[in-house]
Amino acid sequence: MKKHNFYAGPSILSEYTINNTIDAIRNFAGMDLSLLEISHRSKQFTAVINEASALVKELLDVPEGYSVLWLGGGASLQFCMVPYNLLINKAAYLETGVWASNAIKEARLFGEVDVVASSRDQNFSYIPDFKIPADVDYFHFTTNNTIYGTELRRDPDSPVPLVADMSSDIFSRPVDVSKYDLIYAGAQKNIAPAGVTLVIVKDSVLGRAPRPIPTMLDYKTHVNKESMFNTPPVLPIFAALQTLRYYKEQGGVKQLELIDMEKAGVLYDAIDNSRMFQGTARADSRSIMNVCFVMAPEYKELEQEFIDFAAARNIVGIKGHRSVGGFRASLYNALPLASVNALVQAMKDFEKAH
Numbered sequence: 316m317k318k319h320n321f322y323a324g325p326s327i328l329s330e331y332t333i334n335n336t337i338d339a340i341r342n343f344a345g346m347d348l349s350l351l352e353i354s355h356r357s358k359q360f361t362a363v364i365n366e367a368s369a370l371v372k373e374l375l376d377v378p379e380g381y382s383v384l385w386l387g388g389g390a391s392l393q394f395c396m397v398p399y400n401l402l403i404n405k406a407a408y409l410e411t412g413v414w415a416s417n418a419i420k421e422a423r424l425f426g427e428v429d430v431v432a433s434s435r436d437q438n439f440s441y442i443p444d445f446k447i448p449a450d451v452d453y454f455h456f457t458t459n460n461t462i463y464g465t466e467l468r469r470d471p472d473s474p475v476p477l478v479a480d481m482s483s484d485i486f487s488r489p490v491d492v493s494k495y496d497l498i499y500a501g502a503q504k505n506i507a508p509a510g511v512t513l514v515i516v517k518d519s520v521l522g523r524a525p526r527p528i529p530t531m532l533d534y535k536t537h538v539n540k541e542s543m544f545n546t547p548p549v550l551p552i553f554a555a556l557q558t559l560r561y562y563k564e565q566g567g568v569k570q571l572e573l574i575d576m577e578k579a580g581v582l583y584d585a586i587d588n589s590r591m592f593q594g595t596a597r598a599d600s601r602s603i604m605n606v607c608f609v610m611a612p613e614y615k616e617l618e619q620e621f622i623d624f625a626a627a628r629n630i631v632g633i634k635g636h637r638s639v640g641g642f643r644a645s646l647y648n649a650l651p652l653a654s655v656n657a658l659v660q661a662m663k664d665f666e667k668a669h
């Protein structure tokens with residue numbers, strides 16, 4: 316039986332995604348060839364990337380005038396491509412964790428950066444209040460802070476266009492894409508294996524930056540060539556298509572959000588009703604994708620023992636990031652409620668035994 320997989324990324328994928336990808340590695344689209352050994356320009360693969368882009372537009376209700384791109388380089392390359400292409404004079408950033416800080420560092424290479432608020436003072440355990448200035452080219456924020464388990468689950472009202480890193484919570488709620496100039500997400504949390512990054516960009520914002528942009532780092536290159544300027548990551552894009560089909564069959568992002576809320580509710584209830592475990596994120600900032608918790612000070616020395624106790628029940632990936640410690644349970648879309656229930660039962664049994 317498959318283990319209960321709580322890893323933060325790369326992370327659990329649906330059985331549907333994994334099985335169909337295995338089948339395509341053996342024999343892709345009835346070609347009697349592997350997905351790994353065919354041309355990305357074959358009509359069979361072009362159909363894959365086109366359907367994947369169309370499903371992104373359908374699931375997130377993407378308005379006219381936006382392009383869907385499948386790029387290499389991870390979300391981390393987007394930290395650089397965003398300001399390279401969109402920062403003219405000044406941009407505003409919200410600092411809510413390591414990924415946000417990395418994005419800020421890159422933006423400073425291209426212009427003035429206004430960090431409107433930061434939660435660094437309390438180890439990024441909350442989403443700070445912020446006001447978006449009107450005199451900036453865009454406002455960048457991280458919707459879900461994977462390491463700290465905090466999340467901004469709404470599209471803020473803003474006098475300027477939004478740019479968001481949605482790597483770890485995309486497809487976990489409806490998004491008003493019209494408020495954004497650009498959305499990006501590394502695939503390895505809620506979409507596909509590592510190796511591809513999904514970008515949704517408003518076409519009209521491109522081509523304005525006052526600097527030459529290397530061809531591969533220019534979004535226009537990839538918009539004009541429909542992500543086929545160079546060889547795209549064929550395997551992760553195929554897997555992404557399977558996940559997107561699976562999401563559609565599940566009822567789309569509204570339905571996925573209900574299921575995700577239920578899963579997170581079960582785990583947070585268990586934490587809040589425990590004397591042994593305590594959450595680390597401020598209640599109003601809690602993520603429904605990554606649930607971070609630690610043991611109360613009097614039980615602190617039992618943390619490793621609990622990880623081993625859970626592992627004996629086939630529960631893996633719950634060790635917290637080194638900057639927070641304790642535990643982190645990632646409840647991405649593909650994780651079944653049964654896995655959350657298994658973790659909660661392990662917490663209760665462990666607490667009883669101590």
Ligand SMILES: *Cc1c(COP(=O)(O)O)cnc(C)c1O
Nearest residue numbers: 389390391414461480482483501
């Ligand atoms: C994982 C993660 C990243 C980094 O993604 P890479 O693809 O490894 O560059 C960036 N932002 C967020 C929110 C993440 O969760």
